[in-house]
Amino acid sequence: MIQIENVSKFYGIYKALDDISLTIGEGEFFSLLGPSGCGKTTLLRSIAGFETPTAGEIYIDGAPSLALPPNRRPTNMVFQSYAIFPHLDVSENVAYGLKRLKLSPQEERKRVADALDQVRLSGLGQRKAHELSGGQRQRVALARALVMRPKVLLLDEPLSALDKKLREEMQVELRSLQKAVGITFVLVTHDQYEALALSDRIAVMFGGRIAQVASPKEFYQRPRTRKVADFLGGMNFLKAKVLGEQGNTVSLDAARFGAVSLDKPQGFAATDGHVTVGIRPERLRLLWDDDRAPHELSGRVENRAYFGEVTHLTVGVDGLEQPLSMVETNNYGADDLPIGAEIRLAYDPEAFVLLADDEAVRRV
């Protein structure tokens, strides 16, 4: 549906987008995720036509689009600030963009009713902006975009102004709305969990470049670089020694964790015979009393933070440069472990992931 080919964008000498190539499929919920300033909004606005790339081309539905103004593209954008016209009621707000299409009053009413129905606002058509909750106003903004029947809906942090609970509710709604209307959604967000919860695929961006494109699960389980792994959830990093390479697999000595054998990520290169491997905190498990596991380590609790359903532990292990982070559900009493307690932990050598050097990936 959208093909981005070698797109770069300079602001003066500053390179906001650095040779981006990306394909977004029809009907996909696709997220552009990255820290502030990574270029995700610039890329979204380039798809919409509010920015003109310095180089490259963007094809939408097969047609080159850079020469087209925003209103000639089959896209529509929902902005972060969901400002809707205060002097118009909900139906008039939603109908606003339709005026230029010069539809019959009957057709216009039908389109507005359909759009309000899609965002579950039927019955509130006569309300004014000040008579709506934040979530309802955001839905008006969505209806205003959907009523134009775009092939692609572009969403610039649409939920960021909502409080946490409402935001989580709207995330669920946004996901089901996208599946119901079946069009391509491209979402910009700096919220990792929002991207994981909503997307079919995610592109993680740093410094104007794409570091990885993958499904949420693939991202979490197989991040390609240390930076990506660190950006998406917690990760314990360890330096491991390369013992040998066989095809796409590398055998490693991962310090106190012993020998592990891992798949190479794209762009991998062992520079000085050492590499970085990672293991997620929740893949380490506390062993209690007589519990035994094929792979265990002992350590001592250095820190503990209680988060209600889970407790985060920092565990020092002799021979490791850094203490390990662990996340334990509170069913068995991790929340009561005193600082200094001697513990044993279990791990699965297959839970490790081999990470490519960030600079190596830039050259892929």
Ligand SMILES: Nc1ncnc2c1ncn2[C@@H]1O[C@H](COP(=O)(O)OP(=O)(O)OP(=O)(O)O)[C@@H](O)[C@H]1O
């Ligand atoms: N009109 C502009 N003129 C100069 N620099 C700009 C302009 N717009 C954006 N930039 C710069 O380009 C870089 C990318 O901006 P962009 O808004 O795409 O980032 P972002 O990842 O969406 O960040 P945020 O989450 O903070 O919105 C930033 O460093 C920003 O300061």
